[in-house]
Amino acid sequence: MRVTMVxxxxxxxxxxxxxxLLVQHLRETLGKVGTVVGCDxxxxxxxxxxxxxxxxxxxxxxAVQADGCEITTIxxxxxxxxxxxVQQAFHDNHALQCGFCTPGMIMQAIDLLADDPDPDExxxxxxxxxxxxxxxxxxxxxxxxxxxxxxxxxxxQADREHEAVGGGE
Amino acid sequence: MIPSAFxxxxxxTVEEAVxxxxxAGEDAKVLAGGQSLLPVLRxxxxxxxxxxDLGRVPELxxxxxxxxxxxxxxxxxxxxxxxxxxxxxxxxLIARATETVADPQVRHRGTFGGSLAHADPAGDLPAxxxxxxxxxxxxGPSGRREIxxxxxxxxxxxxSLAPDELLVAVVIPKHTGWLSHYEKFNRVAQxxxxxxxxxxxxxxxxxxxxxxxxxxNMASVPVRAVAxxxxxxxxxxxxxxxxxxxxxxxxxxxxxxxxxGDAEYRSQLARxxxxxxxxxxxGG
Numbered sequence: 001m002r003v004t005m006v007x008x009x010x011x012x013x014x015x016x017x018x019x020x021l022l023v024q025h026l027r028e029t030l031g032k033v034g035t036v037v038g039c040d041x042x043x044x045x046x047x048x049x050x051x052x053x054x055x056x057x058x059x060x061x062x063a064v065q066a067d068g069c070e071i072t073t074i075x076x077x078x079x080x081x082x083x084x085x086v087q088q089a090f091h092d093n094h095a096l097q098c099g100f101c102t103p104g105m106i107m108q109a110i111d112l113l114a115d116d117p118d119p120d121e122x123x124x125x126x127x128x129x130x131x132x133x134x135x136x137x138x139x140x141x142x143x144x145x146x147x148x149x150x151x152x153x154x155x156x157q158a159d160r161e162h163e164a165v166g167g168g169e
Numbered sequence: 170m171i172p173s174a175f176x177x178x179x180x181x182t183v184e185e186a187v188x189x190x191x192x193a194g195e196d197a198k199v200l201a202g203g204q205s206l207l208p209v210l211r212x213x214x215x216x217x218x219x220x221x222d223l224g225r226v227p228e229l230x231x232x233x234x235x236x237x238x239x240x241x242x243x244x245x246x247x248x249x250x251x252x253x254x255x256x257x258x259x260x261x262l263i264a265r266a267t268e269t270v271a272d273p274q275v276r277h278r279g280t281f282g283g284s285l286a287h288a289d290p291a292g293d294l295p296a297x298x299x300x301x302x303x304x305x306x307x308x309g310p311s312g313r314r315e316i317x318x319x320x321x322x323x324x325x326x327x328x329s330l331a332p333d334e335l336l337v338a339v340v341i342p343k344h345t346g347w348l349s350h351y352e353k354f355n356r357v358a359q360x361x362x363x364x365x366x367x368x369x370x371x372x373x374x375x376x377x378x379x380x381x382x383x384x385x386n387m388a389s390v391p392v393r394a395v396a397x398x399x400x401x402x403x404x405x406x407x408x409x410x411x412x413x414x415x416x417x418x419x420x421x422x423x424x425x426x427x428x429x430g431d432a433e434y435r436s437q438l439a440r441x442x443x444x445x446x447x448x449x450x451x452g453g
Contacts, residue, residue: 017174018176019174024171054248059211060204062207062222108274111273129358131272
């Protein structure tokens with residue numbers, strides 16, 4: 001079946017088998033290997049991407065279901081060589097150990113900050129419930145998300161001249 | 170793993186969906202949000218020959234008022250149900266349970282109707298739909314019919330939907346201003362409920378005028394804790410009354426035994442969680 005989707009700002013039209021998972025299509029057809037597959041059970045959240053502005057696990061969606069949709073992956077966040085504020089906050093707070101869960105963590109963190117721009121620790125932990133860090137590096141991940149929330153506040157925004165701030169999605 | 174091959178249909182109306190389903194026969198499977206079906210297909214626990222995707226049928230989405238009822242479209246996502254003002258005002262128990270389903274990503278895709286039609290005894294929505302007296306609106310080749318929740322859930326993962334019928338909407342009698350809480354017990358984040366309890370109370374002048382209590386995973390189907398409801402109605406909403414009522418929670422249930430706990434453990438959980446849920450609902 002022929003599907004068209006906009007991925008990280010570029011429109012792609014491809015012939016896919018109906019059984020193709022969205023994550024497979026992103027990685028194997030479009031080469032978006034920044035989105036990773038961490039489990040076979042829908043638990044880990046490593047493959048999280050945004051479909052029409054909402055986070056989804058791309059292993060639990062068929063490519064044909066994303067026909068006509070706009071998709072953002074971890075590869076579409078940086079602007080002009082500058083990391084997205086959430087990416088930068090993960091870097092600065094050392095919010096990763098092995099780094100495998102990081103793409104999904106960052107995509108979900110952006111989603112949660114869109115719903116709640118100033119989350120307390122409990123809200124962050126709850127909002128990241130669908131993402132597992134096998135290194136158990138959660139302390140710094142939570143710290144990074146709260147740090148990113150501060151960076152994304154309008155006052156901080158002026159300092160950073162970051163085009164992707166708040167409007168990256 | 171990836172699913173085995175199947176044909177794919179994407180109808181744009183309920184009528185077309187019903188026709189497609191009927192033509193495809195028994196090996197067809199309906200795809201709603203896919204958050205239970207996709208994992209099952211990926212693990213090849215099921216291998217349908219045809220998938221009928223309801224994702225592009227606009228009439229199946231949204232929440233509306235209809236007199237004394239709310240009508241929730243079967244394809245309304247958990248995310249949309251939990252945030253809907255009509256649901257929050259008139260069926261707060263549905264909102265409370267929905268916001269505990271799985272995790273945020275799953276709630277963005279998973280649907281109200283999909284969860285009910287899947288009929289997982291550990292799923293969170295069947296028990297609260299049952300407790301509030303929901304009625305399922307289903308459509309098949311011979312037209313529409315309505316099935317009360319009590320007759321809809323038949324057994325583990327089994328409903329009274331015929332293979333060629335679709336769940337199109339769920340009618341929920343308004344419970345405006347009722348105090349609700351859904352208390353869920355699981356071991357880790359995003360795990361299914363080992364046991365969960367949904368309570369909704371109508372408290373007027375300190376007296377409990379109405380009570381609805383539903384239990385998740387205390388049988389092969391959701392259960393209404395009628396004995397608890399009876400012990401509450403007409404009583405004052407005080408701690409002693411709530412505690413005494415919760416003691417009836419396991420009556421009439423037939424919980425299973427699995428790796429998470431045996432039947433006796435689940436019965437104890439039901440009593441404890443009911444007590445907590447009642448206290449939280451009344452305490453705000």
